Amino acid sequence: MLFELWKHPRPAAPVFRSGGQVVVASHRLAREVLADRARFSAANALDAAVPIPAGPLRELARHRFRLPATLANNDTATHEHIRSRFAEVFAPQNVEALRPWLTGLARRTAAGVAWRLRQGEAVDLDAAVSSEIPLAALARLLGLDVSATAEVKRFSRAALELFWGDPSPRRQRELAEVVGPFHALLRGWTGESSGATRELLEAHGEDAATAALFFLLVAGQETTSQFLTLLLHRLVEEPSLLDHAPVAVVEEGLRLLPPITSWQRVALHDTELDGFAVRAGESVLVWLAAAGTDEGVAACPAAMVPGQRGSRRHLAFGAGAHRCLGSQLSRLEAEVVIAELAPLLPRCEVVTAPVSDPNLSFRMPSPLVVRLSDAGAGGRGARIGRI
Numbered sequence: 143m144l145f146e147l148w149k150h151p152r153p154a155a156p157v158f159r160s161g162g163q164v165v166v167a168s169h170r171l172a173r174e175v176l177a178d179r180a181r182f183s184a185a186n187a188l189d190a191a192v193p194i195p196a197g198p199l200r201e202l203a204r205h206r207f208r209l210p211a212t213l214a215n216n217d218t219a220t221h222e223h224i225r226s227r228f229a230e231v232f233a234p235q236n237v238e239a240l241r242p243w244l245t246g247l248a249r250r251t252a253a254g255v256a257w258r259l260r261q262g263e264a265v266d267l268d269a270a271v272s273s274e275i276p277l278a279a280l281a282r283l284l285g286l287d288v289s290a291t292a293e294v295k296r297f298s299r300a301a302l303e304l305f306w307g308d309p310s311p312r313r314q315r316e317l318a319e320v321v322g323p324f325h326a327l328l329r330g331w332t333g334e335s336s337g338a339t340r341e342l343l344e345a346h347g348e349d350a351a352t353a354a355l356f357f358l359l360v361a362g363q364e365t366t367s368q369f370l371t372l373l374l375h376r377l378v379e380e381p382s383l384l385d386h387a388p389v390a391v392v393e394e395g396l397r398l399l400p401p402i403t404s405w406q407r408v409a410l411h412d413t414e415l416d417g418f419a420v421r422a423g424e425s426v427l428v429w430l431a432a433a434g435t436d437e438g439v440a441a442c443p444a445a446m447v448p449g450q451r452g453s454r455r456h457l458a459f460g461a462g463a464h465r466c467l468g469s470q471l472s473r474l475e476a477e478v479v480i481a482e483l484a485p486l487l488p489r490c491e492v493v494t495a496p497v498s499d500p501n502l503s504f505r506m507p508s509p510l511v512v513r514l515s516d517a518g519a520g521g522r523g524a525r526i527g528r529i
């Protein structure tokens with residue numbers, strides 16, 4: 143399997159076979175696969191990239207871990223109803239209403255980082271900024287009391303590695319020992335929930351409601367955290383990008399640095415993509431990152447030019463019936479964070495650049511350690527003092 147797509151150059155072929163999968167790289171075909179439910183199902187969205195052996199499976203089962211078809215992996219008739227309940231929660235007006243609170247949180251976070259930098263500390267922006275804010279925003283929207291932030295992060299990263307990473311059997315066991323108990327905890331939360339999760343519990347049962355919460359707690363914050371780290375890294379390296387409006391920077395970031403580099407579908411029957419034969423049951427890996435840099439998508443597809451024509455034509459959030467429900471939330475979070483950190487970033491330099499472990503879909507970049515550069519600590523340091 144192509145576990146580190148971000149290390150691969152754009153392929154010449156729009157569709158090809160690799161690692162036992164059909165890989166789709168062109169923007170047009172990627173959209174076709176994502177949007178055509180009659181030919182390509184999302185049922186395999188949460189299938190483990192490396193099959194989980196009996197031991198770790200038993201560990202998961204001990205905690206009644208189940209992932210029935212609910213959101214991303216649901217191609218049954220219940221999808222529309224389940225999706226509509228959460229679509230209300232993440233509706234644009236609810237997301238926009240978070241802006242003042244989010245701005246305050248990002249401003250306090252930026253001030254804390256600035257203070258530490260002024261003390262001469264090297265600061266990990268992945269831990270201090272990217273990890274905290276998306277989880278706090280998600281909890282606020284869903285009405286969850288997520289006081290155990292570190293625990294949620296530990297669990298969600300373990301889940302991303304267990305299902306999309308390339309772990310050894312021993313590591314799978316360790317990961318199952320984190321994911322299983324947390325899933326059991328979520329089952330408890332589901333029972334006490336209100337709003338959309340409670341409605342789901344009543345209409346579709348405990349397994350479906352718990353699975354939805356599981357997916358949202360992972361997808362609804364880890365993705366944005368990873369995106370923030372990728373984007374902040376790029377902005378420290380290339381501060382002139384901050385001359386553009388944050389909203390435009392975020393959109394180009396999504397096109398060029400998507401935190402989810404690929405997403406899977408499965409062919410429902412024998413079919414073809416521009417003459418390339420795909421067999422029924424084959425897994426199709428949609429290379430979202432390659433689709434965003436395809437010829438003709440943007441005026442300068444390989445360059446980061448905020449505001450350029452075609453900047454929004456990326457597929458970072460997927461397409462069709464399963465298109466991401468949190469796109470507006472993640473855009474707002476990134477826009478606000480970039481705006482609040484903008485005075486600080488040009489005065490920083492990278493001490494440790496983020497690295498990504500092998501993963502089929504998620505970048506999971508960490509850490510991003512920065513310090514004040516000589517120029518930043520000197521003449522213009524006074525400005526940092528006012529952040």
Ligand code: HEM
Pocket residue numbers: 176184213214215216225228232280358361362363365366369400401402405457458459460461462463464465466467468469471472
């Ligand atoms: C930069 C951040 C994010 C990225 C890149 C991202 C990307 C994606 C992608 C690629 C999909 C699959 C789409 C498809 O199958 O066509 C997806 C689905 C989904 N995302 Fe996101 N996502 C992000 C943030 C969020 C957030 C913040 C939330 C929740 C608050 C969220 C909730 C969901 C849900 C519920 C689905 C499944 C929708 C369905 O199956 O109907 N995502 N996302």
